[in-house]
Amino acid sequence: MIRHPTQDAGFGVYVHWPFCQSKCPYCDFNSHVRTGGIDEERYLDAFRREIAHAGDMAPGRTVTSIFLGGGTPSLMRPQTTAGLLEAIATSWTIARGAEITLEANPTSVEAERFRGYRAAGVNRVSMGIQALNDGDLRRLGRLHSVAEALAAVDVARRHFPRYSFDLIYARPDQTPAAWKAELERAIGEAADHLSLYQLTIEPGTWFERLHAAGKLAIPDPELSRILYDVTQEVCDRAGLPAYEISNHARPGAESRHNLLYWRYGEYAGVGPGAHGRIMSARGRTATATERSPEDWLARVERHGHGLVEQTVLTREEAGDEFLLMGLRLREGIEPSRYRTISGRMLDHERIQDLLGYGMIAHRAGSRIAVTPAGFPVLDSVVADLAA
Amino acid sequence: MTSHPIDTIRNFSIVAHIDHGKSTLADRLIQQTGTLTAREMTEQVLDNMDIEKERGITIKAQTVRLEYRAQDGKDYVLNLMDTPGHVDFAYEVSRSLAACEGSLLVVDASQGVEAQTLANVYQALDANHEIVPVLNKIDLPAAEPDRVKEQIEEVIGLDASDAVPISAKTGIGIDLVLEAIVQRLPPPKGDETAPLKALLVDSWYDAYLGVVVLVRIVDGVLKKGMTIKMMGTGAVYGVDKVGVFRPKMTDVARLGPGEVGFLTGSIKEVADTAVGDTITEDKKPTAAMLPGFKPVQPVVFCGLFPVDAADFEDLRAAMGRLRLNDASFSYEMETSAALGFGFRCGFLGLLHLEIIQERLEREFNLDLISTAPSVVYHLNMRDGTIKELHNPADMPDVMKIETIEEPWIRATILTPDEYLGGILKLCQDRRGVQIDLNYVGKRAMVIYDLPLNEVVFDFYDRLKSISKGYASFDYAVTDYREGDLVKMSILVNAEPVDALSMLVHRDRAESRGRAMCEKLKDLIPRHLFQIPVQAAIGGKIIARETIRALSKDVTAKCYGGDATRKRKLLEKQKEGKKRMRQFGRVEIPQEAFIAALKMDS
Ligand SMILES: Nc1nc2c(ncn2[C@@H]2O[C@H](COP(=O)(O)OP(=O)(O)OP(=O)(O)O)[C@@H](O)[C@H]2O)c(=O)[nH]1
Ligand SMILES: C[S@@+](CC[C@H](N)C(=O)[O-])C[C@H]1O[C@@H](n2cnc3c(N)ncnc32)[C@H](O)[C@@H]1O
Ligand code: SF4
Ligand SMILES: [Mg+2]
Numbered sequence: 001m002i003r004h005p006t007q008d009a010g011f012g013v014y015v016h017w018p019f020c021q022s023k024c025p026y027c028d029f030n031s032h033v034r035t036g037g038i039d040e041e042r043y044l045d046a047f048r049r050e051i052a053h054a055g056d057m058a059p060g061r062t063v064t065s066i067f068l069g070g071g072t073p074s075l076m077r078p079q080t081t082a083g084l085l086e087a088i089a090t091s092w093t094i095a096r097g098a099e100i101t102l103e104a105n106p107t108s109v110e111a112e113r114f115r116g117y118r119a120a121g122v123n124r125v126s127m128g129i130q131a132l133n134d135g136d137l138r139r140l141g142r143l144h145s146v147a148e149a150l151a152a153v154d155v156a157r158r159h160f161p162r163y164s165f166d167l168i169y170a171r172p173d174q175t176p177a178a179w180k181a182e183l184e185r186a187i188g189e190a191a192d193h194l195s196l197y198q199l200t201i202e203p204g205t206w207f208e209r210l211h212a213a214g215k216l217a218i219p220d221p222e223l224s225r226i227l228y229d230v231t232q233e234v235c236d237r238a239g240l241p242a243y244e245i246s247n248h249a250r251p252g253a254e255s256r257h258n259l260l261y262w263r264y265g266e267y268a269g270v271g272p273g274a275h276g277r278i279m280s281a282r283g284r285t286a287t288a289t290e291r292s293p294e295d296w297l298a299r300v301e302r303h304g305h306g307l308v309e310q311t312v313l314t315r316e317e318a319g320d321e322f323l324l325m326g327l328r329l330r331e332g333i334e335p336s337r338y339r340t341i342s343g344r345m346l347d348h349e350r351i352q353d354l355l356g357y358g359m360i361a362h363r364a365g366s367r368i369a370v371t372p373a374g375f376p377v378l379d380s381v382v383a384d385l386a387a
Numbered sequence: 388m389t390s391h392p393i394d395t396i397r398n399f400s401i402v403a404h405i406d407h408g409k410s411t412l413a414d415r416l417i418q419q420t421g422t423l424t425a426r427e428m429t430e431q432v433l434d435n436m437d438i439e440k441e442r443g444i445t446i447k448a449q450t451v452r453l454e455y456r457a458q459d460g461k462d463y464v465l466n467l468m469d470t471p472g473h474v475d476f477a478y479e480v481s482r483s484l485a486a487c488e489g490s491l492l493v494v495d496a497s498q499g500v501e502a503q504t505l506a507n508v509y510q511a512l513d514a515n516h517e518i519v520p521v522l523n524k525i526d527l528p529a530a531e532p533d534r535v536k537e538q539i540e541e542v543i544g545l546d547a548s549d550a551v552p553i554s555a556k557t558g559i560g561i562d563l564v565l566e567a568i569v570q571r572l573p574p575p576k577g578d579e580t581a582p583l584k585a586l587l588v589d590s591w592y593d594a595y596l597g598v599v600v601l602v603r604i605v606d607g608v609l610k611k612g613m614t615i616k617m618m619g620t621g622a623v624y625g626v627d628k629v630g631v632f633r634p635k636m637t638d639v640a641r642l643g644p645g646e647v648g649f650l651t652g653s654i655k656e657v658a659d660t661a662v663g664d665t666i667t668e669d670k671k672p673t674a675a676m677l678p679g680f681k682p683v684q685p686v687v688f689c690g691l692f693p694v695d696a697a698d699f700e701d702l703r704a705a706m707g708r709l710r711l712n713d714a715s716f717s718y719e720m721e722t723s724a725a726l727g728f729g730f731r732c733g734f735l736g737l738l739h740l741e742i743i744q745e746r747l748e749r750e751f752n753l754d755l756i757s758t759a760p761s762v763v764y765h766l767n768m769r770d771g772t773i774k775e776l777h778n779p780a781d782m783p784d785v786m787k788i789e790t791i792e793e794p795w796i797r798a799t800i801l802t803p804d805e806y807l808g809g810i811l812k813l814c815q816d817r818r819g820v821q822i823d824l825n826y827v828g829k830r831a832m833v834i835y836d837l838p839l840n841e842v843v844f845d846f847y848d849r850l851k852s853i854s855k856g857y858a859s860f861d862y863a864v865t866d867y868r869e870g871d872l873v874k875m876s877i878l879v880n881a882e883p884v885d886a887l888s889m890l891v892h893r894d895r896a897e898s899r900g901r902a903m904c905e906k907l908k909d910l911i912p913r914h915l916f917q918i919p920v921q922a923a924i925g926g927k928i929i930a931r932e933t934i935r936a937l938s939k940d941v942t943a944k945c946y947g948g949d950a951t952r953k954r955k956l957l958e959k960q961k962e963g964k965k966r967m968r969q970f971g972r973v974e975i976p977q978e979a980f981i982a983a984l985k986m987d988s
Contacts, residue, residue, distance in 0.1 A: 014948050198943040221939040228939065246943050261948050275949040286951055320957050321950040353972060357915050378941040380915055383960045 010064035012260040013054075013088055015047065016271030017073040018293045021105070024141040025206035026168070026199060030273030030291050031071040038293075044080050046300040047270060048087045050289075053305040054268040055091025057287075058278045061266070063092045065099040065257035068122070074104035078116025085121045099162075099256040101126055106152035106165075107144045114152075114159045124162040124255075126195070127152060132182050136171055141206075153189050164193035164255065170219045170227050171199050180230050187238045192253035196231055197246045198224060228376050245328050245375060262325045264341075272296040272306065277321075282312045284341075315343040323386050327378060332360075332369025350384055391464045394574045396645045398466040398603070400483045402511055403493035404501035404859060405472035408523040410434055410445050411555035412493060412564070413469040419561050420453040420465070422633055433469045433634060438745055445471040446742055447712075448479040448589070450601060450647055451634040457569045465568055466647040472503055474861050475736030478683045478715050480507055482662060484514040485680065486588045486603035486647055489572030491564065492545075496522040496530035496552070500538045500827060501859035502799050508543050519567045520550035526557050534828065542827045577644025583607035583666065584673040587617065588647075590660035592711035596628070598654035602642070602666060606673065609642045609650060609666075616669040618676050622659035623669050624652035662714050683715045685733025686794065686864055687740055687760045687843050688777045690721050690886065691747070692729030694754035695965070699728045705751035706730060709743065716743055723780065723885050726756055726968065731778055737843060756968065756980055758886040760843045765792040765867055780885040782874045785925070791890070792867040794839040797822070799832065800850070802858035807831045809853040817841035818892060839864060840872075840890065875900055875929070878921040879911070882971040886980060896922075900930035903983060908932040910979035918973055 019038060020031040066088060068081065081102065088094060101124040102117050104110055114125065129149045131137050137145065144152070156163040167186055169179050186194065199218060201211045210216035219227060235241060240248040244262060247255065260267060269276035273291035277284055289306040290296040296306040313321070319342025326333035335346055351368070354360045359374035359381050374381050401409040410431040417423050417432065433449040434440055453465040468483040470476075484490065490511040494504055511518055520539055522532045532552050539547040551567055553560030589601040602609065609615075613626045630638040631648040642648045654660060663680035667673045693702045706718050716739065721731040734740040740760060747753050764776040767789045776782060776791075798819075802810055804826075814821070814835045823834040837846075842862070850858050875896050877887040887907075891899050900922025907920045911934055922930040942953065967974035 200943050221937075225938040245941060261950070267948055269948055275951060277948065277950070288949075288951065317954060320954050324953050324957060325950060354915070359915055376939050376941055377915060377937045379960075380937055380940045383957060383964065384915070386957055387961050387964050 010256070010260050010265050011058070011061040011092070012065040012067065012257050012265065012267035013051075013063055013092075014257075014267055014269045014271075014274055014276070015051075015066070015068045015073075015084055015088075016071065016269070016274040016289075017068060017076055018071040018272040018291075019075055020070065020072045021075065021107075021143055022141065023206075025210075026140060026202065028202035028205050029071065032293055034293075040077060040080050043293075043297065044083045046297050046306075047084055050270045050300050050305050051084070051087040051091050053307075054270055054276070057280075058092075058266070058268055061092050063088060063094045063098055065260055066094070066101070067257040068100075068102040070103050072105050072110075073102050074110040074113065074117075078113055078120050081117055081122060082120035099124055101255065101257055103128070104152070104156075105144065106149035108148055108151065111152040111155040114155050118159045123160060124164070125156050125160050126255075127156060127163065127165040129153070129165040129186070130168045131171065132167075132185055136174075139172070140168065150189060157191070162193070162253070163191055164195060165190065166195040166197060168197050168199050169231065170224045172217055174219065174227065176223075176226050176230050179227055180234055183231060183234050184238075187234070187240065190240070192240070192250035193255060194235070194240055194248045195246055196235075196248060198228065225376055232372065241330070242375070243330050245378060259329075262329045264322045264325050280312070283315075284313045284318050286311045286313055315341065318342060319344070320386050323382055327370050327382050327385070330369060332363050332367045334365075334367055336366065346385060347387075350387070354381060354384060391643070391646070393577060393579075393643070393645045395461055395463045396466070396574055397463060397489065397568050397572050398468075398487040398575055398645065398647055399489045399491055399568055399572055400468040400470055400480070400487045400511070400516075401491045401493060402470055402480060402484075402507040403472055403523075404495070404498075404503040404507075405444065407472065407493050407495040407498065407501075407504070408555045409472065409493050410469050412491070412521070412523065412553070412561075413449075413451070413467055415555050415558055415561045416453060416465075416467060416565065417451060417634070419558070419565065420455045422451065422453050436746075437749065438742060444473060445469060446473075446476060446479075447471070448476075448483045449634065450483075450632050452631040452647070455565055455569070458566060459569075463569050464646070465565075468647075470507075472507075473736075473738055474503060474506065475734075475739040477506065477510070478735060481510055481514075482588050482680060484511055484516065485663075486586060486601075487514075487516065488575055489517040489519065489568070491521050491568070492518050492539075493521045493523050493555075494535055494539065495524050496532045496535050497524050497527045499531075499535045499830065500542050500801070502801050502861035503859065505543065505799060505801075506861040508545070517572050518545060519564075519571050520545060520547050521564060522550050522552045523555050525552045525559065526554035538828050542832075575645030577604065578606045579608060579644050581606035582671045582673040583609055583613075583615070583668040584677065585609060585666040586677050587660060587662055587664040587666055589662055590711070590714075592708055593651075596636075596651045598651070598660055598711065599636075600650050600654070600660055600666075601647070602650060603647050604642050604644050605677065606644055607668070608644075609648075611638075611640065614669040615650075615652070615666050616672060617659055617661070617664045618667055618672070619661055619664040619679070620659050622654075622656065624654055624659075627651050627653065683735060684864070685715075685717050685735060686762060686839060687734045687736055688731060688763065689734075689740060689760045690723060690726065690729050690731050690758035690778065691718075691744065692723065692726040692756045692758075694756055696727045698753055701751065702730070702747070702753055702755070705747050705753060706732075708751070709746060713743070715739070721778065723758070726758070726886055729756075733777075737847065756886075758980065759889050759983075761889065762794050762839045762843060764872070764890060766790075767792070776890075779874055779888045779890050782888075782890070785874075790869050791872045793870045793872060793890075794864050795836055795866055795868050796839050796842060796862040797865045798835045798837050798842070798860060798862040800835065800858055800860050801827065801830050801832050802854050804829065804831055806854040806858060807833070810850065810858060813846070813849055813853060817846060818895070836865065837862075838868075838870065838892070840870075840892075841895075873924050876923050877903060877907070878919075878923060879907070879970050879975065880918045880973045881921075882973070884970055884975070887983065896924055897929050904930045904932040906983050907979065908934050910982055911973065911975055913937040914973060916972070 100122050102122045104127050106127045235248045242248050243254050272293045276287040288309040290308050299306045322341050361371050363369045403409045448470045455463045470480040470483050536547040551563045584606040585602040585604045593599045611629050616623045628651045665676040717733040718730040766774040769789050819835040819837040871893045872890045876883045904920045917936045918934040920932045921928050
């Protein structure tokens with residue numbers, strides 16, 4: 001088998017579970033509410049077929065990480081999770097000590113299943129706590145309270161060797177002082193990993209409509225910058241520096257699966273609306289599946305897979321993706337790898353300019369990384385380098 | 388033997404202020420005479436350019452032949468010319484008038500006499516036209532036909548007792564208009580047996596037929612197969628086709644005296660078909676040429692550059708093509724440090740500029756950047772020579788200049804009384820000199836002399852906003868006067884942006900400079916570093932603003948493995964950057980150039 005340099009970063013499997021208890025007003029993930037319930041067994045069968053198909057597309061790999069994301073995977077029965085992991089083990093070899101993460105919503109019902117997930121093989125759980133303030137949780141449309149969420153964290157702590165949780169900040173009316181206090185409390189509850197996302201108004205969401213109607217005020221760029229800076233300060237002091245724009249960990253406790261994305265490694269994506277990047281003889285192939293759960297199910301049952309896109313990326317596209325993903329990491333990128341992927345060099349003059357503005361810096365060896373000053377304006381830095 | 392006895396021909400123009408309903412009246416005349424069937428009709432059917440349809444204005448004069456059986460039982464040939472109302476296209480009006488004996492003066496009965504009503508009627512009187520006043524839009528509740536009649540008599544001094552009240556929208560009174568045309572407008576005169584003498588009214592490029600020439604026959608007969616000569620340019624061509632507009636081009640065997648129609652030949656050179664030229668038969672030429680037209684002088688200039696330098700040759704070809712359809716704009720090559728290769732173009736006004744730019748972009752699929760509009764300055768040099776300055780970037784060393792002269796206009800503004808104060812202040816602020824102020828019914832009429840330089844700079848927009856759209860405006864360039872003018876440069880991140888430099892009056896420099904810097908501050912996107920924006924005269928900074936560095940621009944959450952979505956955004960961003968111009972390290976979006984010049988003081 002040919003060895004591709006990108007495979008050195010590992011091989012991951014992303015499984016998308018597209019169902020949620022209710023739709024949060026800020027969320028534009030591929031998540032769907034099915035009040036009538038779903039036929040979990042039938043979905044599991046479809047997942048099995050699609051995982052087998054993915055195994056044929058990328059044969060012989062060793063899986064270093066698995067991510068069960070959503071939607072809300074913690075709505076599935078633990079035996080479904082077990083079934084999914086077995087299917088993956090059938091298609092590929094799962095490396096010893098592979099990271100297996102499940103995304104969970106911190107309601108009491110879901111916490112009750114944590115033990116089952118652990119038994120199925122999950123060794124890391126990532127919970128969407130979102131806020132430690134009941135008013136804000138309600139405004140975010142969450143179904144859990146702070147107390148319930150913290151109880152779920154307790155359960156996670158007992159059952160999983162590793163856990164993490166997400167918070168959304170830069171919420172309407174949030175002051176830097178309030179956020180600082182909330183974050184410090186969160187760190188007290190955290191183990192060694194935290195995801196801290198600034199609230200983004202996404203197209204097509206309820207929040208977008210409110211925002212457009214002037215009924216939802218989010219922090220302006222200046223305040224949002226201050227909130228970002230507070231986040232870095234507090235986390236740095238607590239020994240949880242950002243290893244990626246919105247992800248913080250004690251060194252060594254980074255999410256391996258997410259690192260795989262950012263290091264532009266190889267991964268298969270299965271389930272409705274999942275994306276993958278698979279190496280083939282023709283180059284890096286972007287895959288995407290049908291988003292609607294029912295249509296995906298029908299496709300898989302008919303064709304054995306739900307793929308609606310399989311595009312071999314051009315070198316320029318792959319180069320863009322490499323920069324987009326890699327520059328999100330504190331460790332930055334290896335310019336020679338950019339050259340291998342895109343077939344061209346980074347523009348020397350632009351690099352000099354960005355170094356001059358203090359937006360990027362050289363790291364160990366010949367690596368280039370965005371500086372703390374550059375991260376808050378990362379999108380512009382990337383656009384500059386990619387242009 | 389003409390198929391149409393000359394006394395049954397009527398040639399007329401429809402003239403009016405903008406939007407008073409000329410093109411709509413043309414629709415009704417076309418319809419009522421059965422020239423087009425109901426199925427073929429569209430609104431303002433003669434406005435056939437997309438840009439005319441979208442904006443609801445006429446840009447290009449149009450000709451159509453109507454056949455009409457009058458109440459006297461005779462069959463008439465009516466040749467209608469619909470003209471544009473906007474002052475920038477006055478040249479189109481003057482050419483149409485030269486091809487006709489009479490005019491329908493359309494006045495919106497709910498609005499009354501406006502600035503271009505006056506301008507156009509004076510042109511028509513100048514062309515010795517018989518004029519039939521038509522009061523349009525009487526269907527509107529606000530219509531006051533009697534008051535407007537009085538106005539016409541009082542302001543223009545035209546007998547309006549026989550003015551025809553109509554609604555071009557509902558069709559009321561159209562029959563009366565047709566009868567008035569036949570009875571009140573004179574037939575053309577001409578000698579069929581004399582050598583061919585025809586006026587070259589207009590010419591344009593047609594994708595299928597090549598150059599099409601619009602002619603008005605004065606004497607003699609124009610026939611297919613004839614060899615003709617353009618007397619002014621000396622060009623000789625064989626005539627392939629002769630025809631009339633109904634309004635589609637329809638071939639006829641011949642055109643006799645008094646008739647209006649078109650000819651085509653294998654005409655390659657635009658320059659050969661100069662409007663106003665006299666066309667005659669090559670082997671039997673007429674003795675004397677027609678007086679022709681006053682040449683148009685472009686009054687506003689700006690540089691047009693391709694966004695993508697690789698499009699320069701395409702732009703050159705497009706300019707040539709467009710000029711075939713619009714002889715009133717001119718262009719010559721120009722280079723700019725900031726913008727590369729492009730053209731310095733002359734226009735009849737700002738709307739003309741806007742329309743040409745839009746047509747170039749749309750019809751020829753080009754992306755263009757335009758520089759600040761400027762007027763033509765006369766530089767009296769110390770060495771005694773006189774230089775014309777079309778482009779502020781070409782300004783010579785000030786030490787070598789004795790004086791600078793700038794063009795002045797005489798402007799006529801009509802406005803409801805309540806906006807008069809604001810308008811006088813605007814004119815005063817723009818260095819205007821009041822010449823006259825009186826009343827036309829309830830409306831005030833002010834006449835001001837103004838430097839054109841102050842008018843190309845968003846004067847019209849300001850006037851419209853001060854008067855909530857009720858004031859009307861017309862102007863003509865009168866003379867050149869000395870002015871205390873200085874060149875103001877704009878520096879972005881300490882680099883001069885040649886495309887934004889301009890000549891301004893010394894007293895106005897600081898406020899213009901400040902306004903420009905403020906505007907640019909909002910138009911130039913924040914960069915990764917702080918950017919000073921300065922206005923300077925010589926080495927002296929007269930205004931300054933700072934664009935702060937970007938504080939926040941980052942996608943917080945990454946969609947798991949969905950790199951595609953982020954990549955698509957990046958590709959858009961990269962595409963956007965291509966539309967930016969690089970000045971040193973600063974990228975300025977092209978919209979900023981255009982918007983920077985539309986300044987609300
Ligand atoms: N109510 C009413 N509206 C009319 C009448 N005649 C024209 N209009 C409207 O007035 C507007 C302007 O009409 P046009 O025929 O385009 O005016 P124009 O004089 O050709 O305008 P320019 O060519 O731009 O100078 C359009 O919206 C017409 O529908 C009328 O008799 N009554
Ligand atoms: C796949 S989502 C949610 C997983 C899980 N269903 C939950 O809600 O807890 C992953 C994380 O993205 C973050 N997120 C989703 N939408 C967001 C938005 N509009 N702005 C900022 N963060 C968002 C939330 O913190 C969320 O936990
Ligand atoms: S935030 Fe989580 S729970 Fe809420 S709709 Fe999105 S995926 Fe579902
Ligand atoms: Mg019109």
